Amino acid sequence: MMRQFPANPDLTVEEFELNMGPQHPSTHGVLRLVLTMDGERVVRCKPVVGYLHRSIEKMAENRTYTQVIPVTDRLDYCTSMTSNYVYVMAVEDLADITVPPRAEYIRVIMSELNRIASHLLWYGTFALEVGATTPFIYGFRDREKVLDLFESTCGARLLYNYLRIGGVSRDLPEDFCERMLAFLDEWEPLIREYEDLLDENPIFYNRTKKVGFLSAEKALAYGVSGPNLRASGMARDVRREHPYAVYPELEFDVPVRTEGDVFARYRIRMEELRQSARILRQCAEKLPGGPYLEPQPLRMVLPEGETYVHLESPRGDIGCYLVSQGTDKPYRCKFRTPSFCHIAVFQHLVRDCLIPDIMAICASFDVVLPETDR
Amino acid sequence: MSPDEFLPILQARFPQVEFRLDPLNPQALIMSASGVPEVFGWLRDAPEAAMQYLEFSTAVDSPPDCLCVVYSLYSYTHRHRLALKVDLPRHAPTIPTLSHLWENADWNEREIYDLFGVFFSGHEDLRRLMMPEDWEGHPLRKDYSHPNLTPRPD
Amino acid sequence: MEPIFEQFVRDLTGGFQVPFWAPMLVSLGLVLAFIALNAMFMIWLERKICGRIQRRMGPMLTGPKAWARFSMWTGGWFQTPCDSVKLLLKEDIIPAQVDRFGFMLAPVLVFMAALAVYVPLPISSTSYAQSAPIVVAVADLDIGLLYVVAITTLTILAILTAGWASNNKYSLLGGMRAGVQILSYEIPMLFALMGPMVLAGSLSLGDLVLVQHAGLFGVPLLGWFLVPSFLGAVVYLICAVAETNRPPFDMPEAEQELVAGFSTEYTAMRFAMFYLAEFSNTFVVCMIFTAVFLGGWTLPGFIPPSSLNLGFFSLPYFDLLAGMAIFFAKAYAVVLLLMWIRWTFPRLRPDHLMTFGWKFLLPLSFVNLLVCIVLAAIQQIYFGGNPG
Numbered sequence: 001m002m003r004q005f006p007a008n009p010d011l012t013v014e015e016f017e018l019n020m021g022p023q024h025p026s027t028h029g030v031l032r033l034v035l036t037m038d039g040e041r042v043v044r045c046k047p048v049v050g051y052l053h054r055s056i057e058k059m060a061e062n063r064t065y066t067q068v069i070p071v072t073d074r075l076d077y078c079t080s081m082t083s084n085y086v087y088v089m090a091v092e093d094l095a096d097i098t099v100p101p102r103a104e105y106i107r108v109i110m111s112e113l114n115r116i117a118s119h120l121l122w123y124g125t126f127a128l129e130v131g132a133t134t135p136f137i138y139g140f141r142d143r144e145k146v147l148d149l150f151e152s153t154c155g156a157r158l159l160y161n162y163l164r165i166g167g168v169s170r171d172l173p174e175d176f177c178e179r180m181l182a183f184l185d186e187w188e189p190l191i192r193e194y195e196d197l198l199d200e201n202p203i204f205y206n207r208t209k210k211v212g213f214l215s216a217e218k219a220l221a222y223g224v225s226g227p228n229l230r231a232s233g234m235a236r237d238v239r240r241e242h243p244y245a246v247y248p249e250l251e252f253d254v255p256v257r258t259e260g261d262v263f264a265r266y267r268i269r270m271e272e273l274r275q276s277a278r279i280l281r282q283c284a285e286k287l288p289g290g291p292y293l294e295p296q297p298l299r300m301v302l303p304e305g306e307t308y309v310h311l312e313s314p315r316g317d318i319g320c321y322l323v324s325q326g327t328d329k330p331y332r333c334k335f336r337t338p339s340f341c342h343i344a345v346f347q348h349l350v351r352d353c354l355i356p357d358i359m360a361i362c363a364s365f366d367v368v369l370p371e372t373d374r
Numbered sequence: 375m376s377p378d379e380f381l382p383i384l385q386a387r388f389p390q391v392e393f394r395l396d397p398l399n400p401q402a403l404i405m406s407a408s409g410v411p412e413v414f415g416w417l418r419d420a421p422e423a424a425m426q427y428l429e430f431s432t433a434v435d436s437p438p439d440c441l442c443v444v445y446s447l448y449s450y451t452h453r454h455r456l457a458l459k460v461d462l463p464r465h466a467p468t469i470p471t472l473s474h475l476w477e478n479a480d481w482n483e484r485e486i487y488d489l490f491g492v493f494f495s496g497h498e499d500l501r502r503l504m505m506p507e508d509w510e511g512h513p514l515r516k517d518y519s520h521p522n523l524t525p526r527p528d
Numbered sequence: 529m530e531p532i533f534e535q536f537v538r539d540l541t542g543g544f545q546v547p548f549w550a551p552m553l554v555s556l557g558l559v560l561a562f563i564a565l566n567a568m569f570m571i572w573l574e575r576k577i578c579g580r581i582q583r584r585m586g587p588m589l590t591g592p593k594a595w596a597r598f599s600m601w602t603g604g605w606f607q608t609p610c611d612s613v614k615l616l617l618k619e620d621i622i623p624a625q626v627d628r629f630g631f632m633l634a635p636v637l638v639f640m641a642a643l644a645v646y647v648p649l650p651i652s653s654t655s656y657a658q659s660a661p662i663v664v665a666v667a668d669l670d671i672g673l674l675y676v677v678a679i680t681t682l683t684i685l686a687i688l689t690a691g692w693a694s695n696n697k698y699s700l701l702g703g704m705r706a707g708v709q710i711l712s713y714e715i716p717m718l719f720a721l722m723g724p725m726v727l728a729g730s731l732s733l734g735d736l737v738l739v740q741h742a743g744l745f746g747v748p749l750l751g752w753f754l755v756p757s758f759l760g761a762v763v764y765l766i767c768a769v770a771e772t773n774r775p776p777f778d779m780p781e782a783e784q785e786l787v788a789g790f791s792t793e794y795t796a797m798r799f800a801m802f803y804l805a806e807f808s809n810t811f812v813v814c815m816i817f818t819a820v821f822l823g824g825w826t827l828p829g830f831i832p833p834s835s836l837n838l839g840f841f842s843l844p845y846f847d848l849l850a851g852m853a854i855f856f857a858k859a860y861a862v863v864l865l866l867m868w869i870r871w872t873f874p875r876l877r878p879d880h881l882m883t884f885g886w887k888f889l890l891p892l893s894f895v896n897l898l899v900c901i902v903l904a905a906i907q908q909i910y911f912g913g914n915p916g
Contacts, residue, residue, distance in 0.1 A: 018697050040701070040878060053504040058514055062526050131775060131875025137582035203776055203873055206880045220426045220450070223478035234450065241453060306399040308446060308457065310429075321444070323434055336430035336446075344481045355701070356779075356877045373504060 029369025045350035060333040103167035118314040129363035167293030212361035223341035226316025231264035238312040402457035618796035630693030635801035637686035642805040648672030652851030663734030702790035706780035717767035719893035723757035723900035737824030748828035759896035768813035825851035
């Protein structure tokens with residue numbers, strides 16, 4: 001769109017299209033944003049996804065119920081435990097399997113540790129987008145300790161394949177709770193350090209306050225969930241609304257903010273780190289003994305039926321819609337992932353803002369592309 | 375409100391549309407395609423339903439005749455969920471769009487179009503989302519075949 | 529620098545008169561050698577400071593392993609030479625669609641500016657075998673301060689050329705941002721430097737240092753222009769960080785947004801030119817800060833003897849060496865401060881950068897100028913003027 005420059009009619013001004021991605025050091029994964037720019041200002045933004053589409057849902061239709069679990073790992077690799085969990089929960093719901101209490105507690109412990117790991121990764125990359133390089137190292141260094149805990153349990157650092165239908169694949173190591181509590185004792189005061197690096201810094205405030213405002217109505221219309229929705233004023237946490245596993249017995253707060261800007265999303269995730277630590281301590285105290293798995297046949301056959309279950313992943317509301325037609329393979333397995341809706345919101349949010357703001361906004365939403373593209 | 379409570383209200387309000395309970399899914403109602411925009415519009419705006427949140431929409435392919443589009447709605451004010459399934463003929467699946475009601479539907483419908491071939495009439499920008507622009511075929515259909523697809527050893 | 533060099537050669541060879549072009553070539557050689565060696569050291573220092581702030585060790589694997597075992601500061605000494613060799617050996621790619629002349633000219637321009645700015649910077653003074661103390665600089669120009677500020681604007685030209693010639697939207701954006709940023713921060717920098725100029729009554733950097741040594745209101749300790757022109761020092765430091773495109777002002781090269789900004793398309797030696805020029809400029813800016821605000825090579829109340837008598841042997845040019853040591857110690861302290869700032873703060877957005885420069889730093893530098901004028905007037909009236 002060309003228009004004449006008012007002061008000098010011989011000059012024309014036109015908008016240009018800039019492709020941010022799919023290979024770019026900062027987009028979180030293989031995301032392509034087609035930006036129409038007027039100088040430094042963005043006029044329109046169209047996200048293009050599908051670069052990481054691996055047809056996980058089609059793969060799920062051709063594997064037995066247990067064989068699908070490693071495939072769900074790759075759904076959201078930052079929170080692989082949660083991805084496993086939502087699928088396993090759907091199968092257990094359809095097959096009416098009760099999970100032993102020890103397994104429930106172990107699952108909650110793993111989910112919350114995963115939440116901490118994911119938020120630390122988010123913290124590092126968010127600060128990096130805004131320009132501060134030091135928090136990245138701080139976040140990742142402490143994330144390594146969480147990954148060490150995971151590695152001692154299931155042997156993997158990122159893609160766990162730990163949950164099974166009816167429980168978990170192996171028991172926690174004997175000293176797991178002591179090590180986890182030692183980690184929490186050492187790490188919880190460090191959250192203060194993370195905040196010190198960024199909070200109360202005028203440069204950071206200018207970059208994040210009043211930037212990327214998302215109202216509650218728009219958030220609901222777009223299907224936003226998780227910390228992003230809580231930053232816009234809606235207090236919804238699946239662990240509170242439709243509690244699953246042992247969450248009814250655990251005490252924790254759900255941080256909510258009303259500003260709806262990048263800073264609010266940042267603060268909510270930092271608070272969630274503290275709440276996760278609180279949950280973990282309670283779980284370590286209450287962990288019962290007993291079996292960790294209700295063994296199922298290798299080739300499970302589920303009765304005909306459908307179900308939808310969802311739970312709170314660090315990114316938002318992850319759900320699994322499972323259709324079974326009485327065979328040993330899922331008939332249709334649809335994963336409702338939070339990042340899918342969050343990337344759609346970019347079209348609305350990334351408008352009339354500068355390029356640095358795009359980075360701050362995209363980073364504050366904590367999107368991962370594998371979850372979007374499946 | 376649970377689906378069986380929704381059923382009589384919807385049947386009374388929209389007599390031209392067929393509703394029935396889904397035997398396989400206690401959270402869902404099956405409806406016919408004729409009244410889709412009005413029913414969903416009412417579900418979003420009516421105070422007793424207040425479904426401001428479209429959780430997801432997807433499709434389930436049941437050869438040889440039927441392709442079923444599933445919508446799951448949630449309300450924050452009443453904390454209730456309703457899933458609605460619409461059966462469409464497989465050879466020409468068309469359904470009016472819901473993207474004017476919930477912006478979330480925009481991309482969900484693009485994905486269903488891409489992977490199942492359902493055409494959403496009235497959608498502003500219905501093009502493929504996951505697959506490349508020039509891909510032929512709709513991969514998640516049960517009868518989809520491609521030279522690269524090899525069957526798994528059982 | 530000519531008198532010192534000529535005297536030095538005469539002493540060494542017993543009366544050989546150097547041709548008129550020899551001091552120039554020798555200065556050029558010394559400056560080039562200094563840029564290279566300093567860059568090597570500074571890059572290593574930067575990476576170590578970065579590591580220290582980030583609770584890790586920095587480069588440790590290159591260099592003698594035995595040394596690395598002591599502490600993090602003794603490891604990785606050969607990292608930068610290895611990196612330089614690697615950069616030199618890389619393939620020089622010139623993309624087909626670039627504007628070849630501009631593409632090849634930009635690194636040359638940037639390095640030219642980086643080299644030329646060393647001319648009036650004084651690092652020491654000596655009175656060995658001279659009739660009066662002479663300031664040691666390539667040439668202590670009478671308009672030294674003006675010259676320095678003028679030469680640094682050459683970088684704008686170089687960066688804009690690089691951004692345009694690269695035929696890449698990201699580079700163009702980076703080049704535009706850099707141009708606008710450097711331009712906007714030149715002006716508060718100039719005004720901040722005017723404060724010391726008024727206090728000293730001269731634009732020559734050597735004179736500025738000598739006036740600082742003499743002291744303010746007769747008190748040598750207050751002499752450093754950091755004291756009377758404190759606001760100016762702060763403004764100058766901030767502008768200096770902006771001029772050299774260092775974080776938190778590294779909008780033009782913001783890796784997370786623009787890949788590498790204006791230097792995206794450059795490889796091997798051309799990229800090394802930009803990188804080298806950036807480090808050189810950082811050090812130059814610290815040198816200017818030291819000379820103008822921190823008293824240069826002098827310490828209050830201390831005048832080193834021109835030759836040190838060690839009994840059996842007398843060390844000539846001692847005041848030159850002592851002055852250099854003091855100068856570089858101060859300059860590296862400022863460098864450490866800049867590195868500390870770099871690894872702690874996030875990046876400024878372009879519009880915040882502009883607002884900060886024009887609406888905050890510029891008025892501050894005016895206030896500083898006023899304060900300095902008042903102080904200079906008091907000095908002139910009550911304390912008998914300044915030696916400038």
